[in-house]
Amino acid sequence: MxxxxxxxxxxxxxxxxxxxxxxxxxxxxxxxxxxxxxxxxxxxxxxxxxxxxxxxxxxxxxxxxxxxxxxxxxxxxxxxxxxxxxxxxxxxxxxxxxxxxxxxxxxxxxxxxxxxxxxxxxxxxxxxxxxxxxxxxxxxxxxxxxxxxxxxxxxxxxxxxxxxxxxxxxxxxxxxxxxxxxxxxxxxxxxxxxxxxxxxxxxxxxxxxxxxxxxxxQAPHLAVLERRVLDAAAESGTHRAIVDVRTGRIIQWVDSPPSSIDWAVPGIDIFHPDDAEVVHNLNRLVDGAVTRSIRLRGTDTEWTAVNVTSQPMLLDNSTTAALWTIDMNSSGS
Known part of the structure; x- marks a missing residue:
């Protein structure tokens, strides 16, 4: 030294x-x-x-x-x-x-x-x-x-x-x-x-x-992952998240998370237990983009029904996550 x-x-x-x-x-x-x-x-x-x-x-x-x-x-x-x-x-x-x-x-x-x-x-x-x-x-x-x-x-x-x-x-x-x-x-x-x-x-x-x-x-000034992979800005009323395909748990929010969804409880699934099979099918990622209605934990109500579109997101040559687009405009439908 x-x-x-x-x-x-x-x-x-x-x-x-x-x-x-x-x-x-x-x-x-x-x-x-x-x-x-x-x-x-x-x-x-x-x-x-x-x-x-x-x-x-x-x-x-x-x-x-x-x-x-x-x-x-x-x-x-x-x-x-x-x-x-x-x-x-x-x-x-x-x-x-x-x-x-x-x-x-x-x-x-x-x-x-x-x-x-x-x-x-x-x-x-x-x-x-x-x-x-x-x-x-x-x-x-x-x-x-x-x-x-x-x-x-x-x-x-x-x-x-x-x-x-x-x-x-x-x-x-x-x-x-x-x-x-x-x-x-x-x-x-x-x-x-x-x-x-x-x-x-x-x-x-x-x-x-x-x-x-x-x-x-070396310190980045822009969110490189978001800029490279997600070209389009989110539409009004939608929120995007990178999700683990095995568990359906959120790894990272791409946009600001929705204030009406209680997503930040550690160790707890964001989706209704009865929708686990729906989430599994949503994250199979075999048919490109897939949209399903699922219930998410709410901040004002216990559960909020929303449409979620899931599509594959390649992280490297052998690792895929799901990119969820949560449509809050469909809430309650």
């Missing part, structure tokens, strides 16, 4: 921890033994610190007999798992970091239940007011602040495929609740978990605020 900078390290699991950020500069999951190749002492100190924070989920602050100080600040999502840590290793005589570390937040996407959750640090990054914070959200809500880059289709395909061990890194733009636009580098890996509800695939991640979006050339 050129100097004692803060290191952002992921501890997702399946593999040894890797470096995903150095100061405010993203790194591509660099193995720690490679990063600390010139100092076995630093490597050993880093491993001890990471073992402590992942086991105890508590900060670590140790000064060796040689006067070297090691700090580690864990990053935990609301599920309690430590997804990573900020790590600082000073040389003899270095009292502490010259600058504080950036904001970075831990999160998870449960790809089996379509629940997502972040951490207090992630919501600080979003600048979300305290009174609006929740520990769990529906997956579709997680994308409402994000402007995706050219990798958007690849990222969604990995969500649909839900393969343990899958990794992804990218720089996207976060539109904060106060309107600020921040460049965010995220890193994630999918893991299989045995739970009381059976086997589940969970995507564990860290989002790192690397500066104002206008100052970071």
């Amino acid at each position: 050129s100097g004692p900078e803060w290191c952002l390290v992921e501890t997702f699991g399946l593999k040894p921890p890797t470096l995903v950020g150095l100061g405010s500069r993203p790194r591509s999951m660099v193995p720690l033994d490679k990063f600390f190749a010139r100092s076995r002492t630093s490597l050993a100190m880093a491993h001890r610190a990471l073992e402590h924070v992942t086991a105890a989920a508590q900060p670590y602050d140790v000064t060796t007999s040689a006067g070297r100080r090691c700090l580690a600040h864990p990053l935990s999502a609301y599920d309690g798992q430590v997804n990573g840590a900020w790590l600082w290793l000073g040389g003899p005589g270095d009292a502490g970091p010259a600058v504080p570390h950036d904001i970075a937040g831990a999160w998870y996407f449960n790809l089996s239940s379509f629940e997502v959750a972040g951490s207090d640090e992630l919501l600080d990054l979003y600048r979300q007011p305290m009174e609006q914070r929740r520990t769990k959200r529906a997956m579709g809500e997680a994308f409402t602040r994000l402007t995706a880059g050219p990798d958007a289709s690849e990222a969604l395909a990995k969500i649909v495929q839900s393969v343990p061990g899958t990794e992804h890194q990218a720089i996207w733009t976060v539109v904060c609740d106060d309107g600020a636009r921040r460049a965010a580098h995220f890193s994630c890996r999918a893991l299989a978990h045995d739970t009381q509800d059976g086997p589940q695939i969970v995507l564990h991640g860290i989002t790192h605020d690397i500066g104002p979006a206008d100052d970071v050339p």
Whole structure:
């Protein structure tokens, strides 16, 4: 290292921890033994610190007999798992970091239940007011602040495929609740978990605020997926969403979601239980665009009947989602 900078390290699991950020500069999951190749002492100190924070989920602050100080600040999502840590290793005589570390937040996407959750640090990054914070959200809500880059289709395909061990890194733009636009580098890996509800695939991640979006050339200014795949603007009274064909659950809203539909309850189907077979047939995607009437959870009424048109949306060469167009003009028909 050129100097004692803060290191952002992921501890997702399946593999040894890797470096995903150095100061405010993203790194591509660099193995720690490679990063600390010139100092076995630093490597050993880093491993001890990471073992402590992942086991105890508590900060670590140790000064060796040689006067070297090691700090580690864990990053935990609301599920309690430590997804990573900020790590600082000073040389003899270095009292502490010259600058504080950036904001970075831990999160998870449960790809089996379509629940997502972040951490207090992630919501600080979003600048979300305290009174609006929740520990769990529906997956579709997680994308409402994000402007995706050219990798958007690849990222969604990995969500649909839900393969343990899958990794992804990218720089996207976060539109904060106060309107600020921040460049965010995220890193994630999918893991299989045995739970009381059976086997589940969970995507564990860290989002790192690397500066104002206008100052970071890689930060996208337009929603690339929407611009490339969805040429026409939505008609008045219709709302489009990208939907997982297996479950009928919303992955991402393309347009603003309808205010009269209660779609944001985590882990709960948006459609009436008796319409499950209709949704299954709607998402078979064998005949091109198909339109069916289904009942969706309402905000003013328990169920609202609407027409939904489903058509295939190719995310990559082997992964297809459904693009739903929900016609609120047909509500109640």
